[in-house]
Amino acid sequence: MSAALPGQGPRRAARLRPAWLLTLAFLAWRNLWRNPVRSALTAAAMVFGVTSTIMFIALIEGMKRDMAHQVTDLTLGHLQVHREAFRRNQDLYAVIPDAAAERLRAGTPYRYAPRVYAGALASAGQASTGVRLMGVDPALERRVTSFHRHVRRGRFGLDEPPPAEGPAAGHYPVLVGFQLAKNLRIDVGSELVLITQAADGSIGNGLFRVAGVLKAVDPIMDRMGVVLSMEGWQSLMFLSGGVHELAVKTGDVTLLEEPQRRIAEVLATFPGGEAEGGPLQVRRWDQINPGLSDALALTDISLTIVAVIVLGIAALVLLNTILMSVFERITEFGILMALGMGRGWLMAMVMVEAFFLSLLASAVGAGLGALWAWRLETVGWDISAYMPEGIDWAGVSLEPIYRAYLTGDQVVKGVVFMLVISMISALLPSWTTTRLKPTEAFKR
């Protein structure tokens, strides 16, 4: 022993000297590597715990972001305007008057994308099925959502006019949900027949050309969605004026109360009686899809539970290791006590051993976890082998490429969590040292 033993004599132990702490740390570090295999295995278990916790947090965070993005950036926008009757039962005639849309564009600094909807029968070859038509203004839609970039195969193509001649002359381009494309066995370039009940009572029917197949959007869009330009939609539906929906994009998705109030003020100046289809309403994305915001809150809880379980198991491994090493060294501890080392110092030494081990494991785990999560963030995890349809959760469909999202916060959380749980679990083995009596210790 290089320095004087710490805690010589119970009375002097009260005064703390830095040198003693150094000695303690030195002893603990040496003790740790007296059984390198055991320490390394324990560290490995803890590394695994920290790594997988960080990974898991990053994956869930990535999924949450994907879902929120999917909902706001992709289809919903930040806010939406509807007629009450349209929201309630998709009433074809419950439209937002064009004047209201113009007043909103002129009077508020937000961007608006008009949309129209209708049910129809789509058929291709022998197969036919019910679909939901969504008519958009391609130029305005681009400024509000990233729909145009969400094409799996083919092109967005809705802003192109139908070809003037050739076999597809006059056929407006459409985008179809990927599940619908599969069910109807159609792909880019296929002809699609759409039949519906037009707004004037006639039987709307027309030939369309599939310009692209969409990526996963939401269950309804995936299975029933046919997106086309306003003109294409009108060529079937003959609706005289107005739209069903305005998707709104504001400056900041987290500050929506003010825009909601301003839009509502403008809307209140338009009549909203029974004949028009009820009042005009503006709602935030989390009001439109409350299931999603609830689901996001739920993930945070489940995340904590999983982290506690994984790290708890790692901590139990640590507890076992430290306890074993304490039992092996009882004679040695007896000698130390006989030499005058206080019980408190003995316990501190064991605690420091546990701390070193978990610190080491956390550092390695944090590095590995961050590296892995970073890789999953940039490359993504292709789960299409297990879930070829993608993930379908809380009314949002996600692509079968799982992307993590790593923040420093997650790494710190994982490490701190591991250290705290480790120290708590190390209390038991280190406390047993305080119960030792030197005489009994020698007998062992």
Add this chain to the structure above:
Amino acid sequence: MPRFPAASPACRPAVTLGLVLALAWLGVAWAAPAVAAEAPDVQAIMRRIDRLWRGDTSHAVMTMVVRTRHYERNMTMEAWSRGKDESLVQIEAPVKDRGVATLKVGQNIWNYFPKINRVTKVPPSMMMGSWMGSHFTNDDLVKESSYEEDYTYELTFHGRREGRAVYEVTLTPRPEAAVVWGKVTMEVTQDALMPLEFRYFDEDGRLVRRMTFDDPRRFGDRTVPARLVMRPEDKPEESTTVIYEELTFDVKLPPDLFSLRSLRQGR
């Protein structure tokens, strides 16, 4: 067995009130069977309704007026049928829908659209959808041919209603039948077995829609109601009216009339 619901509320207190009134009750009880002289045969009523607008074959010209909150449309159409299972309807007017045709064979329906020159089969999911913008559904066309397999009949009323001697037959779906109605009641006149009103109820027993029949007209050797009005209960201002302008029975039809090929060619 026939019951006397119209008479019994009036007569039950009569029994308890004494002999005089009991005698009166007797009079009512005697009078009741006199309304329906012969025992009504449910099967006969149903057979009669079933074959009313349809012989072995038939040819009809109809107008259909669809009134909704948002539009009113007049359509003229020509229709052919053979037996219960085969029918073909073709729209003549308005010009915008001219040539649009529907072919029904058994449980299948195909539509033909001349503008795009395509035939599409109506999938099961669209069976409850409106047929040609009317208040009839595709399902109505298909189910028409399977009433006997889908329902059990029961005579639930016979007596006078609104001054007319009528029978009321209630159709209850068989447990295994894939039908949308919880119950259908058919009111027919006793003398000529002429339908007056069909009422369609959902599974909770709520009246969903009613179809009324009037304007009896003679077509060849039969008299049938020439006007059918379908009214949904939840939209009282809406209706679909079908008026038979011409109706001939047992006409000679080309053997391949009810085929996809003739549908595509405009018969």
